[in-house]
Amino acid sequence: ELKVEQNPLFLSMQEGKNYTIYCNYSTTSDRLYWYRQDPGKSLESLFVLLSNGAVKQEGRLMASLDTKARLSTLHITAAVHDLSATYFCAVDDYTYKYIFGTGTRLKVLA
Amino acid sequence: SAVISQKPSRDICQRGTSLTIQCQVDSQVTMMFWYRQQPGQSLTLIATANQGSEATYESGFVIDKFPISRPNLTFSTLTVSNMSPEDSSIYLCSANAADTQYFGPGTRLTVL
Numbered sequence: 001e002l003k004v005e006q007n008p009l010f011l012s013m014q015e016g017k018n019y020t021i022y023c024n025y026s027t028t029s030d031r032l033y034w035y036r037q038d039p040g041k042s043l044e045s046l047f048v049l050l051s052n053g054a055v056k057q058e059g060r061l062m063a064s065l066d067t068k069a070r071l072s073t074l075h076i077t078a079a080v081h082d083l084s085a086t087y088f089c090a091v092d093d094y095t096y097k098y099i100f101g102t103g104t105r106l107k108v109l110a
Numbered sequence: 111s112a113v114i115s116q117k118p119s120r121d122i123c124q125r126g127t128s129l130t131i132q133c134q135v136d137s138q139v140t141m142m143f144w145y146r147q148q149p150g151q152s153l154t155l156i157a158t159a160n161q162g163s164e165a166t167y168e169s170g171f172v173i174d175k176f177p178i179s180r181p182n183l184t185f186s187t188l189t190v191s192n193m194s195p196e197d198s199s200i201y202l203c204s205a206n207a208a209d210t211q212y213f214g215p216g217t218r219l220t221v222l
Contacts, residue, residue: 033210042202043153043213050209088152096141096206097168100153 002027002093006101014109016078021104023072023089030067031092034074036085037103043088047074079108112137112207114214122220123193130189131217133203138183140206144176147200147216156201159186193221 003026013019023032030051035043047056049065049072056063060083062075072089086105090098113136123129133142142159157165157178165178179187190197198221204211 035213042215045210045212048210090153090211097143097155097158098153098204098211099155103152 002029002091002099004089004091004099004101006087006089006104008104009102010105010107012107012109013076013079015080018078019076021074021076021087021106023074023101025070025072025091025099025101027093028067028070029091029093030065031094032065032072033090033092033098034063034072035088035090037088038085046087076106079106081108081110084108112139112205112212114203114205114212116203116214116217118217119215120218120220122222124222125194127193128189128191129193129219130187131201131203133186133188133214135184135205137207140183142180142186142206143204143211144178144186144188145202145204147202149200153202156188159188190219193219195221197221 005024007022032049034047036046037043047063052067054065060077065072084107086103088103089101115134117132144156145153147153155168156171157167159165159178159180161180161183177189200216200218202213202216204213
């Protein structure tokens with residue numbers, strides 16, 4: 001059974017600081033997705049990573065995938081308040097079903 | 111991409127009743143999915159809605175409790191049957207398009 005774990009679960013950081021969210025999964029897959037969810041809202045697709053070594057960047061966020069280590073990272077550079085949200089990773093086990101991680105609730109403090 | 115709408119956006123229901131949630135996609139898609147998200151929690155997949163065949167349910171979810179219809183390539187419904195307070199949750203539908211899943215806005219269900 002595919003399991004997906006994220007850490008940390010909660011992250012409070014100062015504006016301007018850097019930090020990394022980690023997503024570990026338990027079985028072979030090279031399809032990993034990052035989503036953002038604002039309170040009371042649905043999920044917004046951030047990144048689609050479909051191969052080992054894939055790296056995608058958008059603004060202050062950068063995501064990477066290491067399929068051998070079964071690990072994806074979401075790196076935040078020089079955080080700003082607008083990045084406060086919950087971030088989820090999800091893994092596709094080749095059946096097009098997504099298994100979601102536990103989520104990381106990020107709060108950026110001014 | 112795909113734009114997904116859901117109805118209703120929220121509802122408050124009495125125990126023992128049923129609620130049907132509708133999901134509409136703005137383009138034809140092969141696969142649609144239904145998830146449940148408890149407040150402050152992650153998403154749990156309920157079932158995959160297949161057009162022209164029965165839905166495929168995940169462990170812990172059964173057709174009698176969560177019947178699903180998929181009459182065409184742009185529409186699906188999820189019914190939450192014989193509701194109890196434990197069914198209070200957000201229900202989200204999603205669809206595969208362009209290498210990722212897009213999500214609807216969700217239906218917030220409260221069962222009294």
